[in-house]
Amino acid sequence: MTSPSAAHERGVLALTGVTGTLGGLVLEQLADLAPIVVVRDAARAPEGFEVRVAAYADADECRAAFAGVETLLLVSASESRTRRLDHATVIAAAAAAGVGHVVYTSFQSAAPDATFTLGRDHHDAEQALRASGMRWTFLRDGLYQESLVRFADADGLVRGPAGDGRIAAVSRQDIADVAAAVLRDPAPHAGETYTLTGPEAPTIADAIARGGVATGRTLRYEDETVEDAYAWRRDAWGAEDWQLDAWVTTYTAIADGSLGEVSPDVERVLGRPARSIEQTFAG
Template sequence: MTTIAITGATGALGGRVTSLLAGADMRLDLRLLVRDAARAPDVDTDVRECTYADHDAALAALRGVETLFMVSAHEGPQRREEHRTFVAAAAEAGVRHVVYTSFVAAGPDTTFTLGRDHHDTEQAIAGSGMAHTFLRDNFYLDVLPGFADADGVLRGPGRRGRLSAVARDDVADAAAVVLRDPADHAGAAYDLTGPEALGLDEVAARAGAVLGRELRYVEEGVEEAYESRRAGWPDAEQWQLDAWVSTYTAIADGSLERVSPDLERLLGRAPRTLEQALERAPEQRG
């Protein structure tokens, strides 16, 4: 029996991974790590409360765990420190293998500013002595329509760039494959992308057709993008503004364009298209 801890089980990604693994394989003993046990998925499994920032609670929750599925924490200025605290607790608890949800362009100077946070976490995990697998996903296809404002406009400095966004369910499916046999994926870093690279005008047209909404892309300059977001969210901190704007500049400079074969190799099937991803995401309708 292998004990697998899953973080983020109350969220969309961790929740789907939980549903894929719970009861599906008698070799696996699941442990869900959540902030609030009352919100944990209704499955017959062990539930522990902890946060990434609380070393002692994380240490207690992780003792006896062999494989850890670490879903990246909510965006924020303290995320690097929180991740490093949790990684240190995992190593101290004796976790053998960490499967971490990273970002496809993760690096110390990647254009998308939050990708730099993911790189920092990868470095912490790699230096911890634990075996590891990095799932470097692109932006989620099913989230892209949420970039549009109330008027149905995706607005930003994406120019004519393209991105190979991926269905969130495909990332969960890939995580489940890795978690069932983590030793087969030790040391791997998989780029998880969709089957094609799309321009933002294509995203708007095709997503709008599925959702029954009129969506369109309007290009902004970089300074114009900062100004529009400061006007719309006057209380937003600088790191958040940088993240929002760099979402588009990363598309513009081509760093999110590459279509990777990794997902198809892991799943034995083609990744879902934009249309297929949205059809599985009813919350995007209306």
Template sequence: MSTLSSPSLALTGVTGALGGMVARSLAADGVPFRAVARTPSKLPGRLAADVRQAEFGDRGAVEAALQGIETVLMVSGSESADRLEQHRTFVDAAAAAGVRHVVYTSFVGAAADAVFTLARDHGATEEHIRASGMQWTFLRDSFYMDVMEPFAGEDGVIRGPAGDGRCALVARSDVARSAAAVLRDPAAHAGATYDMTGPEALSLTDVARIITEVRGREVRFQDETIEEAYASRAVYGAPDWQVDAWVSTYTAIGSGGMATVSDAVERLTSEPPLSFEAFLRTASTSRL
């Protein structure tokens, strides 16, 4: 359904964790927006008065859903073999619909030669957005604090070829707060790229230690060789691209490329980001 006065802002990913947080924040402040969802029935009631159905890969549906929209939050799609193709289709549809500004949730170090394989798709998506003629803002997320606990198996061991590398982990809620701040005044952030990180760079040994201290459950990090990492994940029968992504999560940390700490969250929201310890003590861990 839609309201008589159509909003100029649209949000995607509203039925997911990040997009849902952004939607709730803007709704609480009375900011009107259109929710674009693959499955509108999953949208919490009364979160948005203007809801349209569309999947990223359905150009016609996306173009129809974004008619009259000036700014869209493009939450990157679920990991899949054809995610980049879906992203390009969405961007092309947004441009055709007359959207002027795309705020895209990307990844730290997004580039064709990124160690983390999925960051390559993000880099290609950024390039496609730049070439579209629309204004853009990129929120380049680090790895989420939210998924660190599930990295430890039932035996309490985090395994991967990360060595002593460090990562400036970020809480998903801090990314959501930052995105909401950008969307309240998109024009002020046109052409900007923000690295979304927490306040410190941690090794996975640090991560395991902090989980142990806060949860009272012994967790430790076990470094693997790349060969061991592929062998230990072979039992899941996942496609090659997915296993490459799993393993390169750790090699990206080990490369040192994830260690830079940014002050973007505080600059955008006027509040410092959560430390990993504070996150564990105050937030529920996502199992997504």
């Protein structure tokens, strides 16, 4: 039960990303708080909540959507070549609107020189929040356990230049649970950076095989060179360079250990251990 003082500190709560899986899980847990939901498309907004429409790239829309909001869940923008600018725009708009505290979904390896290229986007967003004058909490999410099985092709094969690297993948539900706990009582979490991982760091091959068993599939990992990784992805999808870099460096970040450090922060916030791969897929 949330204390009156926590409710006072939280003030008006707004959630972004609620039409996605992670934001939707957070909304389920915080529905009793009647949060404002900020969406790009009103037609996709969940029913029963105050809806405000804003795209991260539109400063005016964001300022209007965040008016009167004290605490904001800022789910990171979808991958795109303009993502850094979109983050900078929405963060500046939140500050201009008078938001007091932003809880931002970042990434485990966020750094200016992160191997995983999109981790650099998250570093920029974190720096913008630090400089904004707003209070902040960073949830540095590890790679999702759920994504392990989605990497596989129709034959159950996952290919990438991850070598025998280890991965401390985390359940998306655990991230949502932590986010909900922080948003219910944000004051104690101001200025905190939580790295959210699973309870162990198996090799990528073991993690994928276990994800397969847990979902009733036979999955296997096959290592490949960086050059081959770029070549077949470029041929298969013809993606822009930034997207190819993001796909391939997901694996090279595993290879160099960037995603292999196990953190106690899920248990630190929730008072229980993080879910294992098997527990995640068991529901």
